[in-house]
Amino acid sequence: PCSEIYAVPMLKLAPGKDEDLSKICKGITSGHRSAILPGKDGVFYRLKGCGNDLQGFIVQKTEGFVPNLGIRGSGFADTSLRELYFAHYITKVLQPHNIPVANYPIGYWKYGKDLKVTSTGDKKEQPDNQMQELDKYCAVFRTLGERRLGSHLLNGFDMMLRAIIKIAIDKHGANEDYYKLLASIYPKGREEKKFETFRVLENFEPPTIDKKLMSIKEWAAKPVYLQESYDVLLLYTKLTSKETMSTLKKIIDSCNDFKELHKLLAEKEKPERQKLLASAFDSLAKSLVGSTKTVFDYLIDIYTRLGYEVAMTKRVMQDEDINWGTFIDHSPVELHCNAHSNNFAVIPRGFNNLIAPLDFDLSYSRKDFICIVRERTAFGTYEEELFDSYVNTERNELSRGLGGDENMNFDYTIIKAAPIPTLEDKLKTVVGFMLRDVMIETFMKTFDKIKCEHVIKNTDTCDPIHPLIKIALILT
Numbered sequence: 001p002c003s004e005i006y007a008v009p010m011l012k013l014a015p016g017k018d019e020d021l022s023k024i025c026k027g028i029t030s031g032h033r034s035a036i037l038p039g040k041d042g043v044f045y046r047l048k049g050c051g052n053d054l055q056g057f058i059v060q061k062t063e064g065f066v067p068n069l070g071i072r073g074s075g076f077a078d079t080s081l082r083e084l085y086f087a088h089y090i091t092k093v094l095q096p097h098n099i100p101v102a103n104y105p106i107g108y109w110k111y112g113k114d115l116k117v118t119s120t121g122d123k124k125e126q127p128d129n130q131m132q133e134l135d136k137y138c139a140v141f142r143t144l145g146e147r148r149l150g151s152h153l154l155n156g157f158d159m160m161l162r163a164i165i166k167i168a169i170d171k172h173g174a175n176e177d178y179y180k181l182l183a184s185i186y187p188k189g190r191e192e193k194k195f196e197t198f199r200v201l202e203n204f205e206p207p208t209i210d211k212k213l214m215s216i217k218e219w220a221a222k223p224v225y226l227q228e229s230y231d232v233l234l235l236y237t238k239l240t241s242k243e244t245m246s247t248l249k250k251i252i253d254s255c256n257d258f259k260e261l262h263k264l265l266a267e268k269e270k271p272e273r274q275k276l277l278a279s280a281f282d283s284l285a286k287s288l289v290g291s292t293k294t295v296f297d298y299l300i301d302i303y304t305r306l307g308y309e310v311a312m313t314k315r316v317m318q319d320e321d322i323n324w325g326t327f328i329d330h331s332p333v334e335l336h337c338n339a340h341s342n343n344f345a346v347i348p349r350g351f352n353n354l355i356a357p358l359d360f361d362l363s364y365s366r367k368d369f370i371c372i373v374r375e376r377t378a379f380g381t382y383e384e385e386l387f388d389s390y391v392n393t394e395r396n397e398l399s400r401g402l403g404g405d406e407n408m409n410f411d412y413t414i415i416k417a418a419p420i421p422t423l424e425d426k427l428k429t430v431v432g433f434m435l436r437d438v439m440i441e442t443f444m445k446t447f448d449k450i451k452c453e454h455v456i457k458n459t460d461t462c463d464p465i466h467p468l469i470k471i472a473l474i475l476t
Helices: 077-097 149-172 176-183 227-231 242-247 249-255 258-266 271-287 295-319 384-402 423-447 465-475
Strands: 028-030 034-038 044-048 057-062 068-072 103-110 137-143 326-328 335-337 344-346 355-357
Touching: 044 103, 077 103, 077 137, 077 295, 149 249, 149 258, 149 295, 149 344, 149 423, 149 465, 176 423, 227 423, 242 249, 249 258, 249 295, 258 271, 271 465, 295 344, 295 355, 295 384, 295 423, 295 465, 326 384, 335 384, 384 423
Parallel strands: none
Antiparallel strands: 028 034, 034 044, 044 137, 057 068, 103 137, 326 335, 344 355
């Protein structure tokens, strides 16, 4: 562990053949430009801007409306200092609501101008002298987690569900008729939407009154989501009804077949992950002793709790006039939006939350906002309608992401469906989006400040959800 986190700026690089390993701090790469470094007493630090992959700082073309060259792998004065400030500010804003922030600000490093910046990261290559003159920063945080809600947790549950479906087909006789039976649980018309939750979600925005949009504060003072928003969803009360649970018996029995589920999930994993899975399944079995609930019940608990936590975070930030990071960037017709599921980190037990928000390097508040869209008449000045529109976009994008349509510049799905869906694909879809539906229902109600009695109140004391989360993270 590195005990001298403040001593000297560090760079993320692969050690050379003749490197003195005693002088190297071992860390974990995280994304392209960050690393996780272990400290004392179980504390971990996130270094954001400490090198591009294992290449150091490199120069790359920035694609967009105005292509240019830029340094990759570092932070900059404006983004690094902004994130440190907003991580602290948002921590204070969320604290009264018992919502933790994943990265707590510590400080920053500023790299010397003698550090090479090359076009490929090759240590032997001549530096780019012009880029080398630019100031390069790394923001340092104490972190609660590295694994993300979208890429890791939800993706891991999707992988788990696929194994559960395979068991249902192979051992419990799930077939095309059973698929049609499960499909009939949904509201009418959902099959036409391929059951995918995001396909029935609409983008809502404040109404126009006297040729002016109602302010988002006035609009959101009443429920944003009306009854028709719920009519298209498979709601929690129906999913958990005796009739539906009876219909889902083949799926529920497959969830509880730990031996076969463990075997399917572990067969393609490396030995070290197989050991972790064995331990997680053992913990799951022990945690269910004496419980009247099934594994599928606890999956519903996890999904509804996630919908609650995402909505609570978004609503508090919106009420406090904080934009996560949505604006027109390189393209005048394409928004950059930081409000997505991969900007929630999965955090350890002990915080009464499963996830925590992060990535505030592009955040801003209403009082700081000016319009930077040259084509708008308000360019260079504060524009209430545009700020409100951006904040509202974040709510829409978060709900669509939870509904299965993630707004990111990469596809994090590990297992793809076949071009012509198999029975396994169809059953996985119809069951998986049942869970997404109740997650979205909980998101909508929580955002509108409607109490959801079905959301588990204390995640720390709900033992079975933690090994289930661990299994999902091991798989990804």
